Amino acid sequence: MTGRLRRFAVxxxxxxxxxxxxxxxxxxxxxxxxxxxxxxLSLPDTQGTAQPLRQWRGKVLVINFWATWCEPCRxxxxxxxxxxxxxxxxxxxxxxxxxxxxxxxxRFATQLGLNYPALVAGYDAIDLSKPLGNPLLALPFTxxxxxxxxxxxTHVGPINPAQLRSTIAKLI
Amino acid sequence: xxxxxARAGVAQVEPLPPDKAFRFTARLLDADTVExxxxxxxxxxxxxxRIHFAVEPAAAGLAVPRLPAGTVKEDQFFGRVETYRxxxxxxxxxxxxKPGQSIVIAAxxxxxxxxxxxxxxxxxxVPLELPEAGKxxxxxxxxxxxxxxx
Numbered sequence: 001m002t003g004r005l006r007r008f009a010v011x012x013x014x015x016x017x018x019x020x021x022x023x024x025x026x027x028x029x030x031x032x033x034x035x036x037x038x039x040x041l042s043l044p045d046t047q048g049t050a051q052p053l054r055q056w057r058g059k060v061l062v063i064n065f066w067a068t069w070c071e072p073c074r075x076x077x078x079x080x081x082x083x084x085x086x087x088x089x090x091x092x093x094x095x096x097x098x099x100x101x102x103x104x105x106x107r108f109a110t111q112l113g114l115n116y117p118a119l120v121a122g123y124d125a126i127d128l129s130k131p132l133g134n135p136l137l138a139l140p141f142t143x144x145x146x147x148x149x150x151x152x153x154t155h156v157g158p159i160n161p162a163q164l165r166s167t168i169a170k171l172i
Numbered sequence: 173x174x175x176x177x178a179r180a181g182v183a184q185v186e187p188l189p190p191d192k193a194f195r196f197t198a199r200l201l202d203a204d205t206v207e208x209x210x211x212x213x214x215x216x217x218x219x220x221x222r223i224h225f226a227v228e229p230a231a232a233g234l235a236v237p238r239l240p241a242g243t244v245k246e247d248q249f250f251g252r253v254e255t256y257r258x259x260x261x262x263x264x265x266x267x268x269x270k271p272g273q274s275i276v277i278a279a280x281x282x283x284x285x286x287x288x289x290x291x292x293x294x295x296x297x298v299p300l301e302l303p304e305a306g307k308x309x310x311x312x313x314x315x316x317x318x319x320x321x322x
Contacts, residue, residue: 074249
């Protein structure tokens with residue numbers, strides 16, 4: 001290799017590295033979390049029937065991690081019921097993933113008049129929320145996914161109803 | 173300026189990790205009694221019926237501890253629910269401790285923060301050295317005994 005060629009090769013290497021770094025930084029800044037692992041889940045409902053999340057592909061999906069023992073989770077669910085009723089016909093689908101036992105979830109869903117699926121999961125399912133912006137695995141945790149499967153919003157704690165509705169409105 | 177305003181707009185209280193929100197410690201009171209303590213940070217609370225203790229090895233035996241009364245709240249779904257704030261101190265009685273034995277007290281707890289989040293059950297562990305026969309327990313502030321070289 002001549003000196004010139006070597007310089008070119010080194011320069012190209014540095015350029016490629018800088019480009020890779022730039023892409024990495026751009027990806028880091030974009031912070032568009034990937035929900036594909038979450039959307040590939042199949043979880044039992046309160047009757048024990050497996051419900052793959054992919055059945056709601058193409059809808060505006062609001063996935064809410066919750067538990068019956070989590071009071072802040074329960075407090076925001078009546079609003080979810082209202083939005084599901086109002087916007088369900090426009091292709092909005094709420095799905096609750098309860099980190100809880102099936103019998104408690106079933107009883108609570110009946111008591112509350114839940115009008116969207118309540119799936120039951122263990123702590124391994126909530127682990128999937130970690131890379132989506134929930135490092136403490138806190139509840140409630142809500143992920144809003146557009147019709148294209150891209151994550152539009154993730155939120156730890158009770159979600160502001162105005163933010164919920166405005167995010168959904170942009171995706172309908 | 174705009175950036176500062178934008179940042180202020182999204183600023184929110186960062187929740188503590190559960191082992192900081194519900195810090196657990198344990199110390200020996202005598203050869204077969206452990207004082208377990210949760211130091212609950214301001215703005216956080218633990219559920220009384222979700223606190224469980226265990227000793228490792230299990231052969232050291234743990235009597236079912238008596239938990240102090242909590243603050244009672246009527247929950248529309250669960251009925252009577254008791255919660256703790258501040259410090260919670262529980263005495264744990266070992267049923268079959270061996271002098272000089274190394275044990276671990278494992279404490280499971282579950283709680284929430286007033287900012288509106290709850291945590292999954294968390295287990296915290298504290299290692300303890302039981303005193304040699306005829307000796308008082310080492311003060312917690314002392315350096316660890318040479319357990320590794322015995």
